[in-house]
Amino acid sequence: MSEPLRIALAGLGTVGGGVIRLIEANADLIARRAGRPIVITTVSARNRQKDRGFEVSRYAWEDDMVILGERPDVDVVVELVGGADGPALALARTTFEAGKALVTANKAMIAHHGVELATKAEAAKVALKFEAAVAGGIPVIKGLKEGVAANEIARVYGILNGTCNYILSTMEDTGRDFADVLAEAQAKGYAEADPTFDIDGIDAAHKLSILSSIAFGTAVDFAPVAATGIRRVLAADIAQADALGYYIRLIGMAETEVDAAGNRRLFQRVHPHLVHRDHPLAHVDGATNAVVAEGNFVGRLLFQGAGAGDGPTASAVVADLIDIARGDIGAPFSIPVAELDHAAPADVGHRTGKAYIRFNVADRPGVLAEITAAMRDAGVSIESLIQKGGADNAPVMVSMVTHEGPESAISEALRLLDGSPVLAEPPLVMHILGE
Amino acid sequence: MSEPLRIALAGLGTVGGGVIRLIEANADLIARRAGRPIVITTVSARNRQKDRGFEVSRYAWEDDMVILGERPDVDVVVELVGGADGPALALARTTFEAGKALVTANKAMIAHHGVELATKAEAAKVALKFEAAVAGGIPVIKGLKEGVAANEIARVYGILNGTCNYILSTMEDTGRDFADVLAEAQAKGYAEADPTFDIDGIDAAHKLSILSSIAFGTAVDFAPVAATGIRRVLAADIAQADALGYYIRLIGMAETEVDAAGNRRLFQRVHPHLVHRDHPLAHVDGATNAVVAEGNFVGRLLFQGAGAGDGPTASAVVADLIDIARGDIGAPFSIPVAELDHAAPADVGHRTGKAYIRFNVADRPGVLAEITAAMRDAGVSIESLIQKGGADNAPVMVSMVTHEGPESAISEALRLLDGSPVLAEPPLVMHILGE
Incomplete structure (x- = not known):
């Protein structure tokens, strides 16, 4: 069995506790599957004294989490602090500068700074992994x-x-x-x-x-x-x-x-x-x-x-650690960051589909005529429509499902109705996902 | 970009055709994700002349598929011949002897000879991968x-x-x-x-x-x-x-x-x-x-x-090839074959659960009494029971769902009823999977 993979854990909230419990409970099995033990050497969080319901005194404590990656007893930093910027981002940057790998559950940070961080990880030839950032325990x-x-x-x-x-x-x-x-x-x-x-x-x-x-x-x-x-x-x-x-x-x-x-x-x-x-x-x-x-x-x-919870999220974090222990330092976004395409956002106007539209309207004559006229004028074809009466004077609900058609037509219909006194509130549009 | 990963394809049926089409259609994308091109150099099948509806003349042809792994222009053999033994197994063995990796969709061969083949692959320090053998395209x-x-x-x-x-x-x-x-x-x-x-x-x-x-x-x-x-x-x-x-x-x-x-x-x-x-x-x-x-x-x-089909199965085969191109030669069964546990089969008698039991019985008085007496004597507790009459003299269907209980009790009840003239055919038992 090779040398242990040594982990520093930044953030000791629910997920941090889950990672500690998982690594302790399944240590033998993890070592067999990873080909070597995975051990937590160091932890860090804002408040050392806080009662967390789990024991952290067996690990080294680091007051300044941003320097975790610089410690000689750390191979991989696990960032569970959260937030797109702030300490999480500072920690990620220093970790790559120190040539260490980073595993994170931080979706906001990857969504906002994923390209920068992947660039740094690739330059340092270390792993950046974030399985836990999307859909919890699902790989x-x-x-x-x-x-x-x-x-x-x-x-x-x-x-x-x-x-x-x-x-x-x-x-x-x-x-x-x-x-x-x-x-x-x-x-x-x-x-x-x-x-x-x-x-x-x-x-x-x-x-x-x-x-x-x-x-x-x-x-x-x-x-x-x-x-x-x-x-x-x-x-x-x-x-x-x-x-x-x-x-x-x-x-x-x-x-x-x-x-x-x-x-x-x-x-x-x-x-x-x-x-x-x-x-x-x-x-x-x-x-x-x-x-x-x-x-x-x-x-x-x-x-x-x-999709969430300490156990499933910890499962995803430790799966990333096992991959790293096995030697996998593949590109964070599957292909090297320099080859990623910078695609412009698509226009939505020409998208087509079926939609559900619901109106809350005043209960008075002519309302349905006004709504359906706007649909006709905008070229929205109605597949089914239901009007449901409310109690005296309460707004009435009119809901419809459109035939397949351009989203732009629906926007145009709503524009035609915009400001109409018959609408008690803005209409709600939901798209339809077929079989 | 590194050297191409060179593939020999054994078996040119539906899945073989799918692999060829996939590797041709998605070649650029595969090369970017794998870090290098994946190219088919050599193919082999029983009958060279057969009209397959796809072109194989651009690849070298090997008459003796068992020696595909020995060719100097081959890094990985893809076995799509099928069958637990015979040419598929011979090919797998010679491939590992030649120090080459094997990718296979052959569930029968892995089910019967998985331990032997994994042992040989690990000894040769090459990959044995079989994603396509289970559940088609699902990874x-x-x-x-x-x-x-x-x-x-x-x-x-x-x-x-x-x-x-x-x-x-x-x-x-x-x-x-x-x-x-x-x-x-x-x-x-x-x-x-x-x-x-x-x-x-x-x-x-x-x-x-x-x-x-x-x-x-x-x-x-x-x-x-x-x-x-x-x-x-x-x-x-x-x-x-x-x-x-x-x-x-x-x-x-x-x-x-x-x-x-x-x-x-x-x-x-x-x-x-x-x-x-x-x-x-x-x-x-x-x-x-x-x-x-x-x-x-x-x-x-x-x-x-x-779970099947040429496209999904080819997707799984090529995913394995991409892993190999990226350098992944992990243990075929996740942990080294020498560490696999040789667990004995479990007894099923003490398993507990709910079950559905259906009897086709003669339509005569006392049948239900005989069945329910056997259930009582064997200790099977019935949650619900429906008897449905057939047409004149046709067998009648009696179906029941049991309460949670030992499977052995159901076996005992069926043993008590075994050979009973009221049964038109042996009862059918299905287990129940809850929410």
Whole structure:
């Protein structure tokens, strides 16, 4: 058996505790699979004294986490501090300067600084790995980088935020409304006190930008990801979708297309979708994540599992460590960073598809005529429409599913209706994912 | 860019053609991801003259495929001949003797000779890879070897035969009977003219023995895998299962247990199961495969995709080649073959679970009393029971779901009923997979 791989752990929160527990519990098995032991030598966190419910006194303590990579007793730094910038980014940079490898669960940092960090890791000929940054314990980064490496990937999409999926599937099961389920999820610890990153799709957008970079060989580019969350989804939308044969899921979707000038462009969007009940993502419930990749030879592949939590995230972190112990220092984004394509964001106007549109309108004569006239004038063809009456004077819900058509037509219809006194609030559009 | 990785292809059937098409179509992308080009230099098959619908004249032809590995223009041999023994096995042996790597899609050969071949590959310090041998294009071998490498795996199971799943889900959708759907599948080319290996669970058993070896670090051991196929599943069973909230799927299941003497034992079984509709495997339709692995930190992971076909299988073959091009020659079964555990097969008698039992019985008084008395005497507790009358004098179907209990009690009940004149045919038992 070779020399141990020596780990420094920065950040001793939930995931850090999980990594410590995993490395201790499965030490023998890890050593056999990795070909050598993986041992934590040093830890660092903001507060040394904090009671964490697990023992860290057996490891060396480093007050200044940014210098962890410079220690002679460290081969790999595991960054579990979080945040796109700040100490996490400083630590990543010093780690590569010291010629050490970095494993991180930090999706925000990779989404914002992935190209810079991969450049530094490649220059230092060390590994930068971030399996835990996307979809928790699911080995989807490995799946894309290696499992489907022979394929041109047409599309990668999935359920990338467990909190949103928990809320949507609980709304589905119980008929309760968003705010109510969110409050319960917060009380149970499934949702953060400030749930903005999850609920508004930012967390999913971080993960999507990482997935699309690996799938398409493009430089990771978070800024253009259009993200809409689930705040405006009503229990009534879920009931309506169900009646039509769909489940509502927050889907991150990325694909490439070629524009009129022959340049490849990158489409990336996080948006609530109606998912056809025969699509495998329709049955992904609770805090589970799932990613679909469509390759030109492999067809449609699905990876599904726990998207968060200390155990699954630790599983992904230690899988990266085992790869490093085995000698794998492959390019962080599958191909060398200098060869990544800097594809411009795609226009969405010419995209086509089916959509669900829901209006909350005043209950007065002529409302339906005004809405349907706008659809007609914009060239939106309606497949089905349901108007549901509210109680006296309460707004009425009009929901429709369109035929396949350009998204630009829907935008135009909504523009025609914009400011109309019949609308009690802006309409909600959700895209439809077929079988 | 480094030197090309030079491939010899043995076997030019459907999958061989897929590998050629894939390597030609995606050559640039493969070279970027692998860090060097992957080129086919030499091909071999039984009949040089056969019209295959694709061009092989650009490659060197080798009449004696067994010596492919000895050619100086070959770095890796891809074996797509099939069969547990014969030319495939001879080729594998000579390839390792020549110090060359082998990639194969041959589940039968790995199930029967995996330990011998891995020993030879490790001695020669070359790769032996077989991603395509299990679940077609799904990177589940990689998922188990690397993706969940940090975990102790408690259980690995799944839908491992696309033909069976196609037949079962078509029976489900159409209400038609087994023989009818099988005949159609054969006419369409989804099932072999001699479907025995698929229909009787042998193919799934080959794959299961490979998965369990990698998941549990045990020497691959095909002989003890108990395999029952789907020939006896009736449309009426499917309807009955549906009424109870289950779908019928052929499941290969493997887990380890510790016996009374403290030794680890290996349970491996292929059997039709009733799968609860909230379990992700319930919604796997058509020729799709899916594998679930349950790890002690990652929880339940699902890998799903096309289980067969030239494109998906070629995708897995070339993924292995890309790994080799990148320098990965890790142990074929994840840990070195000398360290694999030779676990004895588990007894099934003390296993517990719920089961579905269906009897076809003569329509005469006292039949139900005789069956239920046998259940009582054997200690089988019945959760629900339905008797469905047939037409005049036709056998009557009695189906039941048991409470959780030992499998040995069910065997004992069937033994008590064995030879009873009330049974028109032997009862059919299916195990139940919960949520």
